[in-house]
Amino acid sequence: MMELTCFGKYGPYPKANCACSCYMITYGGKHILIDLGCGALTRVFTKLGAGDIDALVLSHLHADHMGDALTLRYALAAAKRLGRRSAPLPVYLPAAPAAEAGLIAAHEMIDANDINDGGKHDICGIDVRFALMPHPVPNYAMAFQADGRKLVYSGDTQYNGNLAGFARDADLFLMDAAFMAKDKTEASPHVSAKEAGRIAAEACAKRLLLTHIFPEYDEKDIRAEAREMYPAAELIQENMTYEV
Template identity: 35%
Template sequence: MKLTIIGYWGGYPKKNEASSGYLLEHDGFQLLIDCGSGVLSKLQNIIQPQELDAVILSHYHPDHTADIGVLQHARLIQGFLGNELPTLPIYGHSFNEHEFSKLTYKTITKGHAYDPEGTLTAGPFKLSFLKTNHPVPCYAMRIEAGGKTLVYTGDSSFKEEFIDFSRNADVLLCECNFYGNQNGRSAGHMNSVEAGQLAQKAEVKQLILTHLPHYGSLGELITEASVQYSGIIKLAEEFQSISL
């Protein structure tokens, strides 16, 4: 598997950058995980919208979904230009019917509801889910392919269930919207210390901090997480590529 960070800001994109969006590739299949503001513009530095094979969404907050409509129109326009494209599957939960309905657009995209209690196969990827602690329904994902495992927390405050869910993952892509001296529980977000604790207890091989805050010195997040976790820690960066 190959993971490429497209956007990583929490809430809204920093100038000339993007909020949550992650491209996961394996055996020629290209899966976009979340599609926040600015993601489609940045994605085109890596692949074109018509090259995507599937999209999956953790939840429906705009910093994770704002560019879904933009993606739909990009593929629509490519059709007008003579590029016949298959209907793009967009996977999301069905616990917000209004937002889920937006995933289907003409014959351009089709919304598919994943079962949070089951598993989903998308191309070469096998996905399982964990409901997170967030103000709206949101699901973390454990994604397996080629004998490797990526865990993406989505948006959540810390919960004990994350430990077994993330156990022995090759990469833990963990939200980190707060610094260690802050409590993000009421907002449904983790801080750096909690991210480090999760990585250590789950014995993951690498921790990548994402969904980052817009203030402070971001390097402190690594320093704080490293007090808890002795493995590799990185801040998410635009176009950062990680091979699993």
């Protein structure tokens, strides 16, 4: 059974004493971090040391998803020096933008693996697949499948026709809901909460957890909007763990 823990759910900046996008899958005693946004590393360290992280997957290279990965480099180097970690950390990330990718991939304690549209990796015994989604920089939705269960994370995405198919029958669908419909324009880089609900309904997802919460919104309004399309929609909660 996979477990999903939320360390941060805000974007594009955190609420006071909160954190941007960061989640952890625990499976078979292994710990996989998904995104590592600003403010999240302090929460990760309440559960794991830098020597205990088995893999990191980055949906895309915006600071609210990878900012603390830059700081993690220093903790990995210290873990090596202190004898707490010998092997580099496997990190799965987009190759673009190249400048941001290079900041992470070039570090001696990081074993960088490019992710691609349609790509498939075995990460700690989990079948992980990636699908490119429209966003100002390449963003990959990701599907984690193990023991007949499926967890899908959208990353950041504009509305598009591919995500519902990719998320089909997900047991847990963790979905960007950065905008309220009233504030969204054609050029907005994210879906609205209503569109998030619509995609989850089209995908026949068994559970929808909304994330990428704009800190200035009232969470009840976001949930209500998503529930117009997906009546059981909930917001993910920081420091909570969910069974998949």
